Amino acid sequence: MRILVTGAAGFAGSHFVDALLADAYRGWEGARVTAFDLRPVPRRHARVEAVRGDVGDPFLLRELLPGHDAVVHFADATHADTAELVRTNVLGTHTLLDALRGSGVERTVVVSTADVYGPRTDGGPWTEDQPLRPDTPYAASRAAADLVARSAWHTHGVDLSVTRSAPCYGPRQHPDRPLPRRLTALLEGTRPRGREDRPGPSEWLHVDDHCRAVHLVLNRGRAGETYHVGGEPVAPAALTERLHTLTGTRAAHHRDTGTPRRALDDSRLREELGWTPAVSFDRGLADTVRWYRDHPGWWTAARHTREAATAAA
Known part of the structure; x- marks a missing residue:
């Protein structure tokens, strides 16, 4: 079995x-x-071939893809201007899926996000038939990539499925993401600025559970189908309190906004493929806090690298 993973230097990948x-x-x-x-892949292993390249390079992809059994497409630009988001997320996805035609690759999963639905305004969890209503350039680029994937299956018969997940967390997530940003500020003894001390998402998914779901969809998911990967509901105030408790810092009082509700209905994934989360939020958050506490050099370097790149842009 040989599998190509795009975005392999990123968090989930x-x-x-x-x-x-x-x-x-x-x-x-x-x-x-x-x-x-496109970034260096630090993992060294006898069964890994690291390839640096752009997912938007059709010549490299057509040379690289033959001989692989499957592809998992994690590659995703997040912190970029609109032009780069479109180039990487939309055109990159199109280029990859176009290169798959005639490559001999049997199966592909395109990894997406619940952000494509926009802000939640109704009372019930979304099913996979929820209309796409992105309200940020990033979410719009991901929604467009999902539609490109659907068209590749419907028009050209590319055997693929799409996953859309709740917000993920876990070790090695970049410190500019919402939960690590708050966590590293607490570990440094500084207070997150303004509203940053009130985490927004009310549903959280551990990265290991996310990856297990992606594998199940790759292995047994239906071609042309979309699968939600839901998280555990956690009230924002409760998350803030847990972060302060785990880091031994003092919490400001935040008004609890009520019982959190699930944003994603993941019954399709559970009933068809038998997925259930294995990592409780309490255990996953404690393990995550421990990892960041034990690896300050990693997240300070990651932050400085991003800041330097932003300053140079």
Whole structure:
């Protein structure tokens, strides 16, 4: 089994690669991995071939794809201007899926996000038939990529599925993301600025549970189908309190806005593929806080690298 993972140097992509190399998925033991990313892939392993390249490069992809059994497309620009978001997320997805035609690759999963639905305004969890109503350039680029994926399946018969997940968390997530930003500020003894001390999402998914879901969809999902990967509902005030407790810092009082509700209906994933989350939020958050506490050099370097790149842009 040989699998190509785009965005393999990123948060979720790197965890997915680690799980493959640890033989965490039954039936995929011994799988060889092509770790594809524009950034350096730090993982060194006998079963990994690291390839630096742009997902928007059709010539490289057509040379690289033959010989692979499957592709998982994690590559995703988040902190960029609108032009770069469109180039990477939309055109990059199109270029990859176009290169898959005639490549011999049997199966593909395009990893997306619940952001494509826009802000939640109704009372019930969204099903996969919820209209796409993105309200940010990032969300719009992801929604467009999802539609490109659907058209590749419907028009050209590319055997693919799409996953859309709740907000993820876990070790090695970049410190500019919402939860690590608050967590690292607390570990540094500084207070997050203004509203940053009130985490917005009310549903959280551990990255390991996310990766297991992606593997299940890759292995047994229906072609042309979209699968939600939901998280555990957590009230924003409760999350803030847990972060302060785990970091041993003093919490300001925040008014609880009520019982959190699930944003995503993931019954399709649960009923068709048998997925259930394995990492409770309490355990996952404690493990995450411990990792950031033990690796200050990693997240300070990651922050400085991003700041330097932004200043140079």
